[in-house]
Amino acid sequence: MTAALSIRDLSKVYSNDVHALRGxxxxxxxxxxxxxxxxxxxxxxxxxxxxxxxxxxxxxKVEVFGIxxxxxxxxxxxxxxxxPQEFNFNLFEKVEHIVVTQGGYYGLxxxxxxxxxxxxxxxxxxxxKRNDRARELSGGMKRRLMIARALVHExxxxxxxxxxxxxxxxxxxxxxxxxKELNAAGTTIILTTHYLEEAESLCRNIAIIDEGSIVHHSxxxxxxxxxxxxxxxxxxxxxxxQDVEIPGFPCKRVDAHTLEVVKDKDxxxxxxxxxxxxxxxxxxxxxxxxxxxxEMFVSLLS
Amino acid sequence: MNSYEKWVAFQTILVKEVRRYLRxxxxxxxxPAITMTLxxxxxxxxxxxxxxxxxxxxxxxxxxxxxIMMAVVTNSYSNVxxxxxxxxxxxxxxxxxxxxxxxxxxxxxxxxxxxxxxxAVAVIVTCLxxxxxxxxxxxxxxxxxxxxLTSVLFALFGFxxxxxxxxxxxxxxxxxxxxxxxxxxxxxxxxxELLPDFWENVSRLNPLVYVVNGFRxxxxxxxxxxxxxxxxxxxxxTAVAFGYCMHLLxxxxxxxx
Numbered sequence: 001m002t003a004a005l006s007i008r009d010l011s012k013v014y015s016n017d018v019h020a021l022r023g024x025x026x027x028x029x030x031x032x033x034x035x036x037x038x039x040x041x042x043x044x045x046x047x048x049x050x051x052x053x054x055x056x057x058x059x060x061k062v063e064v065f066g067i068x069x070x071x072x073x074x075x076x077x078x079x080x081x082x083x084p085q086e087f088n089f090n091l092f093e094k095v096e097h098i099v100v101t102q103g104g105y106y107g108l109x110x111x112x113x114x115x116x117x118x119x120x121x122x123x124x125x126x127x128x129k130r131n132d133r134a135r136e137l138s139g140g141m142k143r144r145l146m147i148a149r150a151l152v153h154e155x156x157x158x159x160x161x162x163x164x165x166x167x168x169x170x171x172x173x174x175x176x177x178x179x180k181e182l183n184a185a186g187t188t189i190i191l192t193t194h195y196l197e198e199a200e201s202l203c204r205n206i207a208i209i210d211e212g213s214i215v216h217h218s219x220x221x222x223x224x225x226x227x228x229x230x231x232x233x234x235x236x237x238x239x240x241x242q243d244v245e246i247p248g249f250p251c252k253r254v255d256a257h258t259l260e261v262v263k264d265k266d267x268x269x270x271x272x273x274x275x276x277x278x279x280x281x282x283x284x285x286x287x288x289x290x291x292x293x294x295e296m297f298v299s300l301l302s
Numbered sequence: 303m304n305s306y307e308k309w310v311a312f313q314t315i316l317v318k319e320v321r322r323y324l325r326x327x328x329x330x331x332x333x334p335a336i337t338m339t340l341x342x343x344x345x346x347x348x349x350x351x352x353x354x355x356x357x358x359x360x361x362x363x364x365x366x367x368x369x370i371m372m373a374v375v376t377n378s379y380s381n382v383x384x385x386x387x388x389x390x391x392x393x394x395x396x397x398x399x400x401x402x403x404x405x406x407x408x409x410x411x412x413x414x415x416x417x418x419x420x421x422a423v424a425v426i427v428t429c430l431x432x433x434x435x436x437x438x439x440x441x442x443x444x445x446x447x448x449x450x451l452t453s454v455l456f457a458l459f460g461f462x463x464x465x466x467x468x469x470x471x472x473x474x475x476x477x478x479x480x481x482x483x484x485x486x487x488x489x490x491x492x493x494x495e496l497l498p499d500f501w502e503n504v505s506r507l508n509p510l511v512y513v514v515n516g517f518r519x520x521x522x523x524x525x526x527x528x529x530x531x532x533x534x535x536x537x538x539x540t541a542v543a544f545g546y547c548m549h550l551l552x553x554x555x556x557x558x559x
Contacts, residue, residue: 014559049559052396052399052400053399053400053558054396054399054400054558054559055558055559056554056558056559073402074303074402074403074404075402077400077401077402078303078402080400082400084396086393087393088392088393088394088396088397089392089394089397090388090389090392090394091392101314101318101397102397102401104310104311104313104314104315104317105311105314105315105397105398105401105402105403106307106311106401106402107303107304107306107307107308107310107311107402108310109310110310149397
């Protein structure tokens with residue numbers, strides 16, 4: 001299968017001598033839903049900026065569906081749809097004009113661009129707003145407008161830089177559903193996000209970047225398999241003592257009715273319940289403390 | 303992109319540009335109409351009637367070509383500098399930069415947009431001038447050629463200004479402190495024969511002298527400078543400015559990091 005994106009030894013040194021990328025390499029297969037994660041300043045935006053052609057690389061090679069961007073960047077760009085982090089449209093333009101105009105930049109005749117604009121504005125719930133100026137839209141609507149704009153030329157590879165930043169939970173969930181549908185229909189998607197729950201729920205493969213280098217690159221399943229412990233929050237029926245101990249399970253009393261318990265991956269949950277029972281503690285409810293990817297992310301970067 | 307796709311992209315940029323200045327016509331098309339009417343009334347009719355002939359024509363007839371060119375220069379420049387800097391400022395220029403549109407198509411789209419506004423204003427000002435003076439064209443191809451070249455040249459200058467501008471002050475400095483003084487000193491209101499030899503020679507360093515006189519020759523058939531030299535210099539400046547704009551786009555200076 002052709003790689004939708006292949007990056008080899010990509011480096012970027014800014015004019016102030018900051019080494020933003022130190023020769024990173026990664027592959028994203030066609031049809032994948034891929035997460036590129038990293039803390040602020042890790043090099044994610046630089047990587048994305050190079051793919052957007054808004055940042056000139058210092059070295060290395062980028063191929064999009066086998067097209068070398070050094071030899072034919074316009075040819076590669078035809079396959080890429082871009083949803084940047086910051087709003088980058090003219091706020092005084094009408095919603096439909098923004099999408100149709102972008103279609104024109106990709107060489108779509110006006111009729112086809114209008115047809116596509118209607119298709120994606122409807123799918124993203126913006127058709128009723130098509131004659132509004134972009135500045136009149138809410139933050140979530142502006143984000144969806146950028147997605148509609150990125151899809152007007154029906155790219156094979158969609159790159160989203162923090163697409164749900166500042167979007168409310170309901171809207172975020174509906175955007176996830178839309179992206180899942182798009183991916184199921186064959187569009188390769190690369191996503192950067194700070195919401196690790198988002199990456200865990202959507203993405204099949206992942207790369208974590210830190211200080212300009214890839215520190216992890218594998219499938220999501222493989223990454224989560226490396227997580228050795230899990231932390232649970234237990235709500236107890238009785239009040240628990242200040243110096244409570246559960247043999248075999250490190251724990252911490254949060255308040256009179258709440259405990260945090262760490263369970264090793266090869267320990268059984270039944271063992272935990274048995275140990276609690278021996279201490280005379282009845283459990284009303286239990287839940288994971290944090291999402292698993294977040295724990296892994298922190299451990300990889302620490 | 304194939305040729306058809308490039309043509310579509312060019313049309314898209316041009317339509318966007320035209321739509322922009324038509325949408326804000328009270329800021330783009332109306333002011334030059336009012337300003338030039340005032341010039342016609344004050345300098346042409348009121349003061350001009352006391353000045354008498356200049357270059358063998360009534361003063362009104364003499365100033366009309368220069369005033370039309372002044373409008374063309376200012377509007378071609380302003381359209382591109384404000385539109386492209388605006389796109390840079392609100393980051394919507396990224397819509398174009400991330401797309402497969404070749405740089406020369408981007409430049410051609412913006413420049414043609416600027417030229418179209420320059421020509422639209424030229425037509426408006428010319429129509430207004432007919433209320434004050436008869437106008438007959440001495441050499442139509444030369445007149446059209448000079449207007450087009452001038453419009454393209456100053457649209458290119460506007461593009462360069464927009465690329466280097468960091469804020470809105472930077473896009474008003476050049477029109478206010480460079481373009482307007484050079485236009486006034488470019489022989490719009492007087493024949494260079496009136497100047498002492500020293501100042502006449504200094505004036506010849508002003509590129510607007512060639513623009514104004516080239517156009518005046520096309521309309522009236524009189525000029526203070528050699529017209530073929532003026533046309534050649536305009537063509538040369540346009541080629542150099544186009545080359546420099548392409549260099550800016552190809553290297554991504556001030557546009558890409």
